[in-house]
Amino acid sequence: MRLKPKSEKNFAGSGRNFAGSGKIPKSPFHAISPATVFWRAVMYIVLAASSLACLLPFVHIVSKSVSSNAFVLAGKVFLLPKGFDLAAYTRVFADKSIVQSLWVTIVITLSFTLIGMFITVCMAYALTRPQLRGKRVINFLCVFTLYFTGGAIPDYILMSSLGMLDTIWSLILPLAFSAYNLIIMKNAISSGIPQSLEEAARIDGANHFRILWQIVLPLSKPILATLSLFYAVGRWNAYQDALFYIKRATELRPLQLKLYYLIVQASESFHLEAVVTDMTNPEVLKACCIVFATLPILLVYPFIQKYFVQGVMIGAVKE
Amino acid sequence: MIFRGTKRPDGAAAVPKADVKPKAGLSRHLKSEWQLYALLVIPMAFLILFKYVPMFGLVGAFENYKVARGFFGSEWVGLKEFGNLLKHRDFLPALRNTLLLNFLDLLFGFPMPIILALLLNEIRSKWFKRVTQTLLYLPHFLSWVIIGALAYQLFGLNSGIVNNLLESAGLSRIPFLQENTRWLATYVAVGVWQSMGWGIIVYLAAISGINPELYEAATVDGAGRFRQALCVTLPGIRSTIVVLLILNLGRIMGGSFERIYAMQNVATTEYTMTIPVLIYRWGILGTQFSRAIALGLFQSVVGLILVLITDRVAKRLGEGGML
Numbered sequence: 001m002r003l004k005p006k007s008e009k010n011f012a013g014s015g016r017n018f019a020g021s022g023k024i025p026k027s028p029f030h031a032i033s034p035a036t037v038f039w040r041a042v043m044y045i046v047l048a049a050s051s052l053a054c055l056l057p058f059v060h061i062v063s064k065s066v067s068s069n070a071f072v073l074a075g076k077v078f079l080l081p082k083g084f085d086l087a088a089y090t091r092v093f094a095d096k097s098i099v100q101s102l103w104v105t106i107v108i109t110l111s112f113t114l115i116g117m118f119i120t121v122c123m124a125y126a127l128t129r130p131q132l133r134g135k136r137v138i139n140f141l142c143v144f145t146l147y148f149t150g151g152a153i154p155d156y157i158l159m160s161s162l163g164m165l166d167t168i169w170s171l172i173l174p175l176a177f178s179a180y181n182l183i184i185m186k187n188a189i190s191s192g193i194p195q196s197l198e199e200a201a202r203i204d205g206a207n208h209f210r211i212l213w214q215i216v217l218p219l220s221k222p223i224l225a226t227l228s229l230f231y232a233v234g235r236w237n238a239y240q241d242a243l244f245y246i247k248r249a250t251e252l253r254p255l256q257l258k259l260y261y262l263i264v265q266a267s268e269s270f271h272l273e274a275v276v277t278d279m280t281n282p283e284v285l286k287a288c289c290i291v292f293a294t295l296p297i298l299l300v301y302p303f304i305q306k307y308f309v310q311g312v313m314i315g316a317v318k319e
Numbered sequence: 320m321i322f323r324g325t326k327r328p329d330g331a332a333a334v335p336k337a338d339v340k341p342k343a344g345l346s347r348h349l350k351s352e353w354q355l356y357a358l359l360v361i362p363m364a365f366l367i368l369f370k371y372v373p374m375f376g377l378v379g380a381f382e383n384y385k386v387a388r389g390f391f392g393s394e395w396v397g398l399k400e401f402g403n404l405l406k407h408r409d410f411l412p413a414l415r416n417t418l419l420l421n422f423l424d425l426l427f428g429f430p431m432p433i434i435l436a437l438l439l440n441e442i443r444s445k446w447f448k449r450v451t452q453t454l455l456y457l458p459h460f461l462s463w464v465i466i467g468a469l470a471y472q473l474f475g476l477n478s479g480i481v482n483n484l485l486e487s488a489g490l491s492r493i494p495f496l497q498e499n500t501r502w503l504a505t506y507v508a509v510g511v512w513q514s515m516g517w518g519i520i521v522y523l524a525a526i527s528g529i530n531p532e533l534y535e536a537a538t539v540d541g542a543g544r545f546r547q548a549l550c551v552t553l554p555g556i557r558s559t560i561v562v563l564l565i566l567n568l569g570r571i572m573g574g575s576f577e578r579i580y581a582m583q584n585v586a587t588t589e590y591t592m593t594i595p596v597l598i599y600r601w602g603i604l605g606t607q608f609s610r611a612i613a614l615g616l617f618q619s620v621v622g623l624i625l626v627l628i629t630d631r632v633a634k635r636l637g638e639g640g641m642l
Contacts, residue, residue: 050455051454053512057469129355142366151616153615157379158376212358289468
């Protein structure tokens with residue numbers, strides 16, 4: 001006696017729908033007791049508090065970044081900006097090295113995602129064809145990398161001997177193969193695309209390239225979006241490899257690494273113009289940099305969230 | 320033309336099968352299917368070059384590796400470097416810290432998504448649920464650099480908002496990040512904050528798989544919502560909890576370099592030296608490649624053994640495992 005079969009899609013709490021759509025249970029034995037009201041209130045409060053804990057830090061940091069320095073220094077800025085001032089943004093955008101690092105990040109994120117998707121799609125298609133020989137060996141070679149790797153130093157030595165240190169290739173190529181993404185893509189292809197479709201295409205004389213390009217890819221658009229986002233967000237956020245591989249070529253530092261040097265390590269000062277003397281305490285500037293680096297993700301986040309959730313669900317299903 | 324073999328009885332049954340013996344005619348097979356292998360060339364090149372060549376680099380752990388001589392020219396010293404490693408004064412603290420940080424993460428971080436998922440499951444208001452989920456997932460999408468910088472903005476001693484609030488409430492400032500034990504607490508709390516939302520997804524999926532009839536039966540038996548959560552929902556996701564717990568135990572030797580590096584500072588070094596940090600210090604900042612490789616190998620092997628054991632345990636408990 002499910003009243004709202006449609007909400008089955010919303011996986012949180014489907015299965016509980018017999019209890020009605022927010023109405024009081026109809027059974028005469030159930031009256032809402034004060035205790036129930038109390039516990040329900042507690043639940044809402046706990047959830048609201050946890051989600052506010054995720055939101056408020058950003059509200060604070062945005063307010064701080066557009067406040068005037070005096071109020072920030074006095075510790076007067078909490079959730080609303082005080083003494084609206086965009087000077088810090090002007091400075092961040094005037095700092096060529098920060099803008100440059102944003103540019104580097106965009107370039108490596110795009111090329112990394114393209115190459116990674118190319119590898120994932122080609123490999124997943126081939127590995128889901130029953131007629132491929134040596135499939136088991138290749139599968140094992142892929143999955144094994146999930147559990148055992150050479151580690152940071154052998155990776156570093158490889159980069160060094162390939163001459164890729166201090167080049168953007170060290171940030172684009174090594175992580176492009178991802179066993180995790182490959183498994184998700186394989187699951188999606190083998191469960192989502194009817195085998196008969198491909199067989200029909202083969203009878204019509206289509207070769208593998210055409211089947212991949214004209215049948216498999218158009219039919220797996222959602223999963224392609226998901227995996228591209230996995231690649232892109234992962235690349236956008238990572239800084240460990242950049243910290244290891246980009247040492248002398250400071251102009252190649254991606255945004256996260258730049259932020260690391262600027263704020264976490266505070267070893268690098270802003271390229272401020274000589275006229276600026278009031279920035280003895282660069283708190284506003286720091287906040288502004290954090291917002292600068294967070295904003296791209298925050299802007300796309302509402303749109304990409306659902307793809308991520310789907311990806312996790314497919315990834316959780318075993319082959 | 321070669322059709323696929325008899326492996327898939329579904330679907331394929333409708334198509335007239337050209338009778339192909341898989342073993343016969345390698346050249347014929349290649350002739351008709353060469354494109355499949357062509358598709359694999361570039362991915363396999365990446366796989367071998369960037370995943371397996373570094374594994375070969377692990378021989379450096381058994382050598383006195385010198386960059387100029389390479390892996391083939393360096394002097395073979397056997398297990399000597401491992402002996403030095405175990406005796407090194409930084410080794411035990413790093414091992415302890417790695418286990419400690421992961422254990423604390425597990426202790427405090429593991430139950431949070433379960434609690435939140437159970438709570439979310441009780442919420443009927445759709446928009447409240449959706450907004451809550453969206454906000455809770457948010458920290459997962461941010462880099463550790465941003466989270467670390469944010470932590471210092473919030474919990475900093477002199478200008479952090481939390482301390483500003485404490486002071487305006489008439490309390491004294493607390494060095495959340497400037498004192499070893501407090502740093503550790505903050506580190507763990509930030510980790511819980513970052514991961515609690517994302518962990519919910521799997522549990523919500525598991526909850527949605529519970530048979531609705533169980534709830535109806537419980538309602539008939541007079542169980543209230545709280546009772547139902549405890550006696551139907553929780554047992555319903557028990558297997559998911561067990562598998563995730565076991566898998567997390569298997570990763571207790573791992574370590575997040577990025578998280579520690581984004582949150583550490585010079586004042587608190589007691590807990591920040593973990594195995595990945597030590598590897599970075601020895602191998603990248605310093606030039607003790609062999610020792611750093613040995614430490615990495617130690618970590619990988621112990622980690623692999625733990626994963627294999629925990630997977631075996633999960634399978635024995637009938638929970639499937641993941642290998």
